[in-house]
Amino acid sequence: MxxxxxxxxxxxxxxxxxxxxxxxxxxxxxxxxxxxxxxxxxxxxxxxxxxxxxxxxxxxxxxxxxxxxxxxxxxxxxxxxxxxxxxxxxxxxxxxxxxxxxxxxxxxxxxxxxxxxxxEFMFGAGKGSTNMVYVTVSTGIGGGAIINGSLFRGSTANALEIGHTTVMKGGPRCGCGNTGCAEAVASGTAIMKRGREAVESKVETSLKDYDEVTAKEVFIEAEKGDKVSQDILNDALSYLGITIANIANSFDPDKIVMGGGVSQAGNIVFEKIDYEMERRCLKIIYDNCKIEKAVLGSxxxxxxxxxxxxxxxx
Amino acid sequence: MxxxxxxxxxxxxxxxxxxxxxxxxxxxxxxxxxxxxxxxxxxxxxxxxxxxxxxxxxxxxxxxxxxxxxxxxxxxxxxxxxxxxxxxxxxxxxxxxxxxxxxxxxxxxxxxxxxxxxxEFMFGAGKGSTNMVYVTVSTGIGGGAIINGSLFRGSTANALEIGHTTVMKGGPRCGCGNTGCAEAVASGTAIMKRGREAVESKVETSLKDYDEVTAKEVFIEAEKGDKVSQDILNDALSYLGITIANIANSFDPDKIVMGGGVSQAGNIVFEKIDYEMERRCLKIIYDNCKIEKAVLGSxxxxxxxxxxxxxxxx
Structure with missing residues (x-):
């Protein structure tokens, strides 16, 4: 049958x-x-x-x-x-x-x-690609890769531990114990922590109007013009862009698909990633690699x- | 026949x-x-x-x-x-x-x-591996990868542009035009430049005894106990270790083969790489991945x- x-x-x-x-x-x-x-x-x-x-x-x-x-x-x-x-x-x-x-x-x-x-490779934003990297940015940062049309797992099935690549030597402590990991500076959790640090500090910010600040509130207040929230996002998304650019220079993919809550949080995310990639990627890699939002959601x-x-x- | x-x-x-x-x-x-x-x-x-x-x-x-x-x-x-x-x-x-x-x-x-x-994969230090990354560190930093026993080229045949991954946001300018690339902070050229900057500065260093300083003299004087040369090497090799750790977390290889003049410059290179990898790699990736010197030389x-x-x- x-x-x-x-x-x-x-x-x-x-x-x-x-x-x-x-x-x-x-x-x-x-x-x-x-x-x-x-x-x-x-x-x-x-x-x-x-x-x-x-x-x-x-x-x-x-x-x-x-x-x-x-x-x-x-x-x-x-x-x-x-x-x-x-x-x-x-x-x-x-x-x-x-x-x-x-x-x-x-x-x-x-x-x-x-x-x-x-x-995403078979049914979503990655359809038709040959070398694809999937990056998810939410509370953490993770990913996976398709190489020559097949899932690439690596030797211990842990390839694409993107969230624990170091992008800021001497940066903040990550949940993994190390410092300066992409996840510690560019994830939703990192944005939330920077927001809460601002609330607890002397700085003037509209984030103080909330009972509880998460990454979402930082995006909302940045959009409304709060300088502190904008600075937090600029920093975090710049490091996110560096993380993605490093992956592009390493894997030379034809497509990078961005999933997770932070990737859906607004155009500013993709603008900052594009800005860093254009500066930091080999030109031919940048010109060839499309960045797309994941489409399958939940x-x-x-x-x-x-x-x-x-x-x-x- | x-x-x-x-x-x-x-x-x-x-x-x-x-x-x-x-x-x-x-x-x-x-x-x-x-x-x-x-x-x-x-x-x-x-x-x-x-x-x-x-x-x-x-x-x-x-x-x-x-x-x-x-x-x-x-x-x-x-x-x-x-x-x-x-x-x-x-x-x-x-x-x-x-x-x-x-x-x-x-x-x-x-x-x-x-x-x-x-x-190196077929006849050298990489023999027998399945997922291998080759990294060469000399005037520049470059590399290549074997994935599932085959050469991995990427979509535009430019994969493993390791030398142009960013490891120091806001770092020194690289020949490629960007700033903070691994090649700009961790290559033989970077070590040479930091050595010459020291010679031209007020700092006390035995590097000043040479007519011309290259990376080689920095290694020699560091070995002899020159503090400035040691600092230069510590910095550069720490960033080299971060570069390699990021590649390991991304590719999860069973072997990394290190070629090029800087890789041959002494045990300190491998000690620093190991130090950063142990701190920065997923434990299972670190435990599984062997770092070896290239053996084919010229x-x-x-x-x-x-x-x-x-x-x-x-």
């Missing part, structure tokens, strides 16, 4: 988003449930399997080619293990085996950044897991 | 180094001649061809599989063109066609950094051109 579908599972700390997807990336059925991680590994696994059951209702299982699962890492994708992840109850837990055994369908695991990379993970299933089962 | 040999040509601004090489990387015949670039494109081409004639003397041409040429860039490798290069008389000059026509053997062109990358280019011939004619 013709294999017409795959199942994609976006396993997150707060919710599980599962969909039946055809080979062109169209969602046929979808369901989102709360993860309820506190209930433990078996309960979350059962819940995950129930979402697969739901999207498969009324479908002949013989038409389903493969199942893909995207999860936060670190993972051991060859063994199908979730090694450890702060927001999920799994420790060295084989997530692939029970799914594969239940449905008797090939099942694949990869981390959420790689899944989103594959999703569906990147689940469609990426579906893309993983399609590509790995080829 | 069994194809037992390839010809490698290392075309440089000062000399042409050509060798007949067997498929295991053993040099059978070799010759080095002066390029004499001032004599113009046709003269240099004739000279290049005469070196091939020389290494083929007494060899049955039917035993030669392919010819590889490594040249400074920018090149158009698909068309076989040397687009332009400061130290050679070629402008949009097809170097591949006349060689191919004369010998009726497949002939391939690639830039010198890629050739050296292939040379033969990297010619053996790399031979490796190119072997790989491309497969």
């Amino acid at each position: 013709d294999k017409k579908y795959v199942v994609g599972v976006d396993l997150g700390g707060t919710k599980i988003y599962t969909a039946l997807v055809d080979l062109d990336g169209n969602m046929i059925n979808e369901i989102t449930v709360k993860t309820e991680a506190h209930k433990g590994d078996k309960a979350v696994l059962e819940k995950l399997i129930s979402t697969i059951d739901t999207v498969l209702e009324g479908i002949d299982i013989n038409e389903v080619k493969a199942i893909g699962v995207g999860s936060p890492g670190p993972l051991d994708i060859k063994k199908g293990l979730i090694v450890y992840t702060p927001n999920l109850p799994f420790k060295n837990f084989n997530i692939v085996k029970p799914i594969k055994e239940k449905y008797n369908i090939p099942t694949y695991l990869d981390n959420d950044a790689n899944a989103a990379t594959l999703g 569906k990147a993970g689940v469609l990426g897991a579906a893309a993983l299933a399609i590509l790995e089962s080829k | 069994d194809k037992k040999y390839v010809v490698g040509v290392d075309l440089g601004g000062t000399k042409i180094y050509t060798a007949l090489v067997d498929l295991d990387g053993n040099m059978i015949n070799e010759i080095t001649v002066k390029t004499e670039a001032h004599k113009g494109d046709k003269a240099v081409l004739e000279k290049l061809i005469s070196t091939i004639d020389t290494v083929l003397e007494g060899i049955d041409i039917n035993e030669v599989k392919a010819i590889g040429v490594g040249s400074p860039g920018p090149l158009d490798i698909k068309k076989g063109l040397i687009v332009y290069t400061p130290n050679l008389p070629f402008k949009n000059f097809n170097i591949v066609k006349p060689i191919k026509e004369k010998y009726n053997i497949p002939t391939y062109l690639d830039n010198d950094a890629n050739a050296a990358t292939l040379g 033969k990297a280019g010619v053996l790399g051109a031979a490796a190119l011939a072997i790989l491309e004619s497969k």
